């Protein structure tokens with residue numbers, strides 16, 4: 155049978171290309187100083203066999219999400235051009251993701267809002283309706299988007315530039331993320347991992363118009379473990395050495411993400427919020443405001459505990475929801491995630507991979523030939 159190719163723009167469901175339902179395994183790395191006993195251990199291999207065969211545990215879900223991410227970002231990197239609006243970029247990525255993952259309610263779809271953070275802004279910016287921001291050739295754009303299959307969320311991000319000025323910053327962050335990926339492992343302490351990341355990041359500097367800036371890790375951003383339908387699994391990987399003795403554990407899914415900056419190396423909440431998510435075990439308080447009650451019902455139906463943004467509320471037919479949304483935030487039912495920005499004039503970059511701490515090997519499931 156002729157191999158089914160992906161279209162441009164990407165619209166061919168990934169299950170039409172991987173017809174046997176087997177998706178590519180990501181890059182695997184042996185665990186450090188473990189002299190391969192995990193790979194040869196009968197018990198570890200058995201545990202993995204169970205994971206592969208149990209529909210709930212199988213790695214096929216996250217690998218399918220990863221293949222969608224690789225194919226969408228392949229076309230996106232070619233498509234994004236200065237002069238385009240952030241809104242059309244976001245919609246290109248979301249339309250591609252929805253088509254390739256064959257979006258189906260809460261079964262599979264977009265994992266969280268498409269982050270398109272510019273320049274001094276490092277994370278959690280996506281345009282709200284009416285945003286007219288246009289991409290410029292001197293911009294440094296962080297593209298951070300997610301795909302989920304049965305609640306297994308693939309969280310991966312990369313940085314795009316169209317001028318060479320900040321190439322060293324981009325190189326520093328790519329190297330720091332690869333250090334984080336390489337040093338991650340079962341029983342590795344989160345505080346130690348942060349130190350390795352910091353060391354790589356701080357070994358770089360950027361020269362801009364004759365002035366030299368040291369690359370600083372952004373000290374109040376972090377990587378994180380990932381749960382089922384839960385983008386933040388409770389463990390955080392900071393970017394500067396610290397005393398957190400918490401260990402990475404077998405079976406954990408982690409987003410290893412690093413951020414570098416030529417500015418203060420610290421972000422603050424800045425500008426209108428676009429990103430939100432229902433808090434997992436929110437207190438079941440009675441909601442008095444009727445509009446908030448019906449908005450919460452819509453959020454639960456359409457997103458569950460997955461993060462969403464205002465544009466996603468618009469597309470499911472919600473309107474005039476701001477008062478209700480702010481009420482749900484105030485009541486501790488919904489968490490807001492405002493844009494996180496370093497000082498004006500600073501430049502920030504990001505790279506992010508999702509890794510699986512499998513019983514026998516570490517799998518960098520989001521690895522592609524691009525990053």
Ligand SMILES: O=S(=O)(c1cccs1)N(Cc1ccc(F)cc1)Cc1ncn[nH]1
Nearest residue numbers: 266267376377378385386390429461491
């Ligand atoms: O900064 S986080 O809130 C966080 C880091 C450590 C513990 S929680 N965040 C989780 C998240 C929040 C909202 C989203 F819409 C998507 C993800 C990290 C992240 N943002 C984008 N990709 N990864």
Ligand SMILES: [Mn+2]
Nearest residue numbers: 298309310311
């Ligand atoms: Mn991300």
Ligand SMILES: [Mn+2]
Nearest residue numbers: 309409411506
């Ligand atoms: Mn993340």
